[in-house]
Amino acid sequence: MLRTITNLNASIRGKPIKLALKIPFLYFLVILLSVAFSYVVFNQISTNSAQNKINEASFQTLTSIQTNVEFMVENVNNYSKMIFSDENLQNLLRQGNVYANLPTQSKVSLYLYNLMQAVPMIDSVYIFDNSGNLFSVGTEQSPTFTRANVHDAQWYSQVVAQKGKYILKLNGSGAFTGNADQNFVSFIRLIRDLDDTSPLGVLVINIKGDAFVKVYSNLPNPTALPFAILDESNQIIAANATEDVPLALFQQMQASYDQLAKPTLRQTNAGFLPLKSGSQSYTVSYLSGGSSKWTFVSMTPHNVIRTINKSLVLLALVLLIINGAVFFVTSFMISRSIIQPIHRLLRSMSTAKSGRFQKVPATRNSYEFQQLFIGYNNMIEQIDQLLKRIIEEQHTLRKAELNTLQAQIKPHFLYNTLDSITSLALSGLNDQVCDLLEALGGYYRASVSKGRDIITVGEEVEMVRNYLKIQQARYRDIFEVEYDVDESCYSYSIPKLVLQPLVENSLYHGIRSKGTKGTIRIRARRAGGMLTIAVADDGIGMSEEKVAQIIRSERNGQSQSFGLWGTLERLRIFYDDRSHFRIDSEPGKGTAITLFIPVGEEA
Incomplete structure (x- = not known):
């Protein structure tokens, strides 16, 4: 039945059938199928009885x-x-x-x-x-x-x-x-x-x-x-x-x-x-x-069996056809009383295409339609006021969230870098100061990205290289870095400043607290429809209770370190909750943070 309606829709220049035609047509199909089904069932019952x-x-x-x-x-x-x-x-x-x-x-x-x-x-x-x-x-x-x-x-x-x-x-x-x-x-x-x-x-x-x-x-x-x-x-x-x-x-x-x-x-x-x-x-x-x-x-x-019940089945078929015809005529008349108020509502709603909302006069011949029109009039009265306000508030809220999160990242990184440069300058290592300043400049050039919030994985990895170059100059023989990034992942787009906060947490809260030399591993792969980026270290690690406590304190703004939760929240905002993460940590063995980002989806 639905296929028949679909074919009929397609035959009329791809336009949907009007309700004034569809309701009688559906009634006709229902009656036809009901009569046919009743005839088959009655014929089978009668045949079985005769048999x-x-x-x-x-x-x-x-x-x-x-x-x-x-x-x-x-x-x-x-x-x-x-x-x-x-x-x-x-x-x-x-x-x-x-x-x-x-x-x-x-x-x-x-x-x-x-x-x-x-x-x-x-x-x-x-x-x-x-x-x-x-x-x-x-x-x-x-x-x-x-x-x-x-x-x-x-x-x-x-x-x-x-x-x-x-x-x-x-x-x-x-x-x-x-x-x-x-x-x-x-x-x-x-x-x-x-x-x-x-x-x-x-x-x-x-x-x-x-x-x-x-x-x-x-x-x-x-x-x-x-x-x-x-x-x-x-x-x-x-x-x-x-x-x-x-x-x-x-x-x-x-x-x-x-x-x-x-x-x-x-x-x-x-x-x-x-x-x-x-x-x-x-x-x-x-x-x-x-x-x-x-x-x-x-x-x-x-x-012989068919001959016995033939007259009885024909009589039943005639009665079914008569009842179906009466029901169809009655349903057609009822459908007209329903469709006419809907047409008035459609004419009033057609002006909404141009952004203009007009009220429709309430009908009194039906309590349900009267309440529908009253509710519609109240709705369009509030839509015009709420629509612009909601859009503006959502835009302002999203922009404020992104600006706040990025503001948390940039000063935090800058402070640590300047501390490193100051330490080298006081030590008289001018060549290294120049290298660090060049690395810092490269980092900020990539960070600014000509005003872009979305950069490639390759650009993000290059920023992390500059950042770790600065940190290696500051903390000699404390850590090593291993990169395991699939070449096919370099061209994928992600929000900028995603890896650097995770690497910084691995350095400061994982390896540096360990007291011995450690290793930071950066890995990127594509698995199915997701881009998997992982930052792991072999630092002091954390218990499950500690991980939950850190996330809870950062979520409430009570953490003194750079916000892990801020990075995860940026991804959530960018990808509308389509991204997710996993934290694996064990005391004494290190911590691994894995991000799962949709591939081919822009923020």
């Missing part, structure tokens, strides 16, 4: 289907008990060969045939004895057993390990061949002797795949929910495909089911997963577990 209702309905339907399927399998289990409980079958299998007694075999076949006639979902029944012989009863299109012996079937060892419990295998796990277009489920279990529970053979009941489709008939509106049944190997047992959800989509889901659902099924037996096919999105509902260990899956296209 939850469909998911709940899908889960309930899948639960009903799972219950019906398990009931059907349990019926087959009861039929299997009826089959292996048949006396003729028990006697036939006890002989070890299903072909040993053909009359008995005929009776068993007739019994099985009558059972299949009564239970249409059974496609065929296979009975294997312990020798691997078999006989079967089924329809003309019944699947054919393809193994040489029942022991070769991959499920045989599993059936034996179940000790009479049944297992379910889709299409017999390859042991049977049948119609490629129709699936069947093989119900397999051991046939055990009713007297001593010893194994007599294996019973296989092949259930028609259509029987699982007929499970839907007991559900309300069975064609409304496309779903599929997957076995424990993730193969499709039966699928109720529709025009919106074809069988190919279930096959696509089957191919990616291991990646989609299996990790989740380790934690829960039911859930919902997203699936995308082309440009269409679906919600996959799954339910697993139960005695069959099968998975029941349904898919709902998202366009």
Whole structure:
């Protein structure tokens, strides 16, 4: 929104938009964004609500289907008990060969045939004895057993390990061949002797795949929910495909089911997963577990969900637009009542550009604007009087501070220098007197600097050299000087008479009080955006309490020495508090004063 306003500002010749246009425009953007955001949120909430209702309905339907399927399998289990409980079958299998007694075999076949006639979902029944012989009863299109012996079937060892419990295998796990277009489920279990529970053979009941489709008939509106049944190997047992959800989509889901659902099924037996096919999105509902260990899956296209809540969302959008329009018209009228008094104030304030301050008549239609105009009139009445006085006072104050600080420096240095020259003259060292006078002249020429308050670091260092030349003539063999100034720092500008006071303090209060020869080190470097100037000595040093006491006494004007605080205060005034300093001192080891001055900034 702000970017749009900025672009609009730039388009009008770089001029800011008038408040009379900006307020309605901002209101319009706020309303537009509010309507859009409300629509998105409401649409999402409505979609989620519809999705939850469909998911709940899908889960309930899948639960009903799972219950019906398990009931059907349990019926087959009861039929299997009826089959292996048949006396003729028990006697036939006890002989070890299903072909040993053909009359008995005929009776068993007739019994099985009558059972299949009564239970249409059974496609065929296979009975294997312990020798691997078999006989079967089924329809003309019944699947054919393809193994040489029942022991070769991959499920045989599993059936034996179940000790009479049944297992379910889709299409017999390859042991049977049948119609490629129709699936069947093989119900397999051991046939055990009713007297001593010893194994007599294996019973296989092949259930028609259509029987699982007929499970839907007991559900309300069975064609409304496309779903599929997957076995424990993730193969499709039966699928109720529709025009919106074809069988190919279930096959696509089957191919990616291991990646989609299996990790989740380790934690829960039911859930919902997203699936995308082309440009269409679906919600996959799954339910697993139960005695069959099968998975029941349904898919709902998202366009169904959008259709359900489309009318409700459109109604909400219309209401939002109407409310937004009413709010915009109302806000436009309110903004006009606010802008008109501001325009009067702006017209009065426009004369301030020329330095003339005019009062504006107070408005009475609003308490807030009335107080604003009264305050504005009082303000401009005092501004005209205070502005010149404040500027003049600040200028006078700054000039007085600088003059006072420099006045503290020049007499102090001059007194010490004249003392040195007097001492040399009395000693008859006229050559040295001339050198000192030349050094003193050079110092003051640099100090005057043609009236400049700002000089270069090189000029400041040269003044310090002249000063220390004078002091070395006065105090022989008391101190040495080391200069470590980066050449790149010589051209930087700083206030004059910054180093000399620090050097003088090092000499008089550091080394001279030490009683032995010492060293003064002058160092200058550039670090980042700051010029670092340090003056260090190996004199008597000071404790932290002593440093604080000296600064406090100099700040209060109670120090008898040249003011360290005066030098620091000059830097503060010159650089508007952008400079700072650090004092490092330790008794018996010396003192170091480091100044940090902004580089490239003039006072």
